[in-house]
Amino acid sequence: MHYVTVEGLTKSFGTKPLFRDISFHIEEGDKIALVALNGTGKSTLLRILCGKDAPDAGKVWIHKDVTVVMLEQQHGFDLSKTILENIFDHNNPVLNVIKEYELLTEEGIEPDVDKLASAISRMDELNAWHFDAKVKQILGKLNIHKLDQPVGSLSGGQQKRVALAKVLIDIGFEHKHVLLIMDEPTNHLDVSMIEWLENYLDQERVTLLLVTHDRYFLDSVCNEIMELDQEQLFIYKGDYENYLEKKATREENDRASVDKARNLYRKELEWMRKQPKARTTKSKARQDAFYDVKERASTRVQEQQLELNVKMTRLGGKILELKKVYKAYNDLVILKGFDYTFKKGERVGIVGKNGVGKSTFLNMLLGIEQPDSGKINVGETIVFGDYSQTGLEVKEDMRVIEFVKNIAENFPLADGTKVSAAQFLELFLFPAEKQYTYISKLSGGEKRRLHLLSILFRNPNFLVLDEPTNDLDLPTLSILETFLQEFQGCVIIVSHDRYFMDKLVEHLFVFEGGGEVRDFPGNYTQYREWQKEDDRKKTAPKKEERIEQVVAAPVVESKTRKLSFKEKRELEMLEQEIEKLETEKKTIEAQLASGELPFDKMEPMTHRIGEIMQLLDDKGMRWLELSELNG
Numbered sequence: 001m002h003y004v005t006v007e008g009l010t011k012s013f014g015t016k017p018l019f020r021d022i023s024f025h026i027e028e029g030d031k032i033a034l035v036a037l038n039g040t041g042k043s044t045l046l047r048i049l050c051g052k053d054a055p056d057a058g059k060v061w062i063h064k065d066v067t068v069v070m071l072e073q074q075h076g077f078d079l080s081k082t083i084l085e086n087i088f089d090h091n092n093p094v095l096n097v098i099k100e101y102e103l104l105t106e107e108g109i110e111p112d113v114d115k116l117a118s119a120i121s122r123m124d125e126l127n128a129w130h131f132d133a134k135v136k137q138i139l140g141k142l143n144i145h146k147l148d149q150p151v152g153s154l155s156g157g158q159q160k161r162v163a164l165a166k167v168l169i170d171i172g173f174e175h176k177h178v179l180l181i182m183d184e185p186t187n188h189l190d191v192s193m194i195e196w197l198e199n200y201l202d203q204e205r206v207t208l209l210l211v212t213h214d215r216y217f218l219d220s221v222c223n224e225i226m227e228l229d230q231e232q233l234f235i236y237k238g239d240y241e242n243y244l245e246k247k248a249t250r251e252e253n254d255r256a257s258v259d260k261a262r263n264l265y266r267k268e269l270e271w272m273r274k275q276p277k278a279r280t281t282k283s284k285a286r287q288d289a290f291y292d293v294k295e296r297a298s299t300r301v302q303e304q305q306l307e308l309n310v311k312m313t314r315l316g317g318k319i320l321e322l323k324k325v326y327k328a329y330n331d332l333v334i335l336k337g338f339d340y341t342f343k344k345g346e347r348v349g350i351v352g353k354n355g356v357g358k359s360t361f362l363n364m365l366l367g368i369e370q371p372d373s374g375k376i377n378v379g380e381t382i383v384f385g386d387y388s389q390t391g392l393e394v395k396e397d398m399r400v401i402e403f404v405k406n407i408a409e410n411f412p413l414a415d416g417t418k419v420s421a422a423q424f425l426e427l428f429l430f431p432a433e434k435q436y437t438y439i440s441k442l443s444g445g446e447k448r449r450l451h452l453l454s455i456l457f458r459n460p461n462f463l464v465l466d467e468p469t470n471d472l473d474l475p476t477l478s479i480l481e482t483f484l485q486e487f488q489g490c491v492i493i494v495s496h497d498r499y500f501m502d503k504l505v506e507h508l509f510v511f512e513g514g515g516e517v518r519d520f521p522g523n524y525t526q527y528r529e530w531q532k533e534d535d536r537k538k539t540a541p542k543k544e545e546r547i548e549q550v551v552a553a554p555v556v557e558s559k560t561r562k563l564s565f566k567e568k569r570e571l572e573m574l575e576q577e578i579e580k581l582e583t584e585k586k587t588i589e590a591q592l593a594s595g596e597l598p599f600d601k602m603e604p605m606t607h608r609i610g611e612i613m614q615l616l617d618d619k620g621m622r623w624l625e626l627s628e629l630n631g
Helices: 042-049 083-087 093-104 113-125 129-141 156-173 191-204 215-221 240-274 281-297 358-365 400-407 421-427 444-457 474-486 498-504 524-552 565-594 599-630
Strands: 002-013 016-027 031-035 057-062 067-071 178-183 207-211 224-229 232-237 320-329 332-341 347-352 373-378 384-387 410-412 418-420 462-466 490-494 507-513 516-520
Touching: 002 042, 016 042, 016 057, 016 207, 016 224, 016 232, 031 042, 031 215, 042 057, 042 067, 042 178, 042 207, 067 156, 083 093, 083 156, 093 113, 093 129, 113 129, 129 156, 129 191, 129 565, 156 178, 156 191, 191 215, 215 240, 215 498, 224 240, 232 240, 320 358, 332 358, 332 373, 332 516, 347 358, 347 498, 347 524, 358 462, 358 490, 358 507, 384 444, 400 421, 400 444, 410 421, 418 421, 421 444, 444 474, 474 498, 490 498, 498 524, 507 524, 516 524, 565 599
Parallel strands: 031 207, 031 224, 067 178, 178 207, 347 490, 347 507, 384 462, 462 490
Antiparallel strands: 002 016, 002 057, 224 232, 320 332, 320 373, 410 418, 507 516
């Protein structure tokens, strides 16, 4: 099914064109990543598609049966309302009864028996149990609890997760044909949440258009890449690696084309100067062609590369040493006797679930927070570069070039030469015309890029990077990775970007909770492989032990617990759902075996059989789990 057609779309921001005369199509089942530099119109294009912004020219056609749902960077919640009220803000009978049921059965709340019975009755009438199970899964996986608290009391990261939950619940409830638009969906998610989201989007078989800096997520979810570059749109089928290869070929062809146009331009310019004033039809056509050649010859082919042999501030023999460090906030234990001595050039990644104290650990290294006990000794030659999540802090609005020159006029290189502030800005994708823009006029991603640049321009020898990839575009990430690979100092990175971590770190500090920190020798992918293998080993002996217990002592009473009311209700509903699915499966199998079905009906029925088998498997496993607990 054809979802979206875009023809001749043009949009400018003030006098600066974002994109010009772009066209593309979106078909049902497409999963497209939109790639571009910050400030070149990615978010604007997404907002135009969902009707929240208008183009200067061109048309957007969306099929009348398609519902567009968007996850934006700015969620627009009513901060005085609760999580539940913001998530279920549609006035719909099914959503209303689920909202009421979830509030009545919230953990720690003693429900009104009559109200609960009424809610259960309406859940039965509206057949809302299946959708309620999906809601529970989404909220649980995104670690969203205490649904009656106001959204205004949540952190920015928690609010982003609530916004994501709302979008996923909306697409589950909306009509069959949904175009899901997502702007940086992985920001503020820990890695386990990102991996769950990858699988969820794949299973839901949604039609998707997203902006993301997470290259593993992009590869896992998307099968097509659209790039906005120099006001034009380029489309690449396939994964991120294929995109890089095809883009390199395109840029090489562009350079050759521009060189050819410049040679032709020189010849045509000489002819234009010599031509008589009287114009014939032939000379008029050649003059028109001359201006086309001139425009092509004037094209600037940007080289988005960074090659800096950095002259780093000298590192002494003593770097950074932690001795028997303890830190806790009430019941939250962050460090419990942590010991470590950093070496020259060390690259450490820090991973762990949200809320285990990763940012607190960085603040202690930087001296912003103090440990409860123990010592943190910092070498005299250490110059920290602190790239935090708080973002760029400017006392008063100023131009980009002025901000950088206030730090230093030049950046020293190892060969004794210097790079000027303007040249350094160009290397970080701030062209000359952008350098005189006021900081207040930059996009969110451009401000993040300028913040990063300002940290590196101070010439530190120990970089502390807290979520450096959030809101950065892919070209800037490539530049940052190249810079850090050449950087001779120490680097500590807290990041949920698995690709970024795999490329840069040598070992990991894994915050496992309860003050335990594991020093793992390898990158993030290697750690996940080890973790899965370790989990497999841990579960295998338990199964053998269970078998031995059954054989040796079959009379021993099994450990059971009483199911909660909600679990009992779920068990009853599962039995009914499994029975319905078995009946549907038999009906479809009989129709397929009859040989009387037309070909156009066979394919959807075969597809439905696969769905039923998967549902039976999932629901059967959950039924076994609850039955075993119930004894």
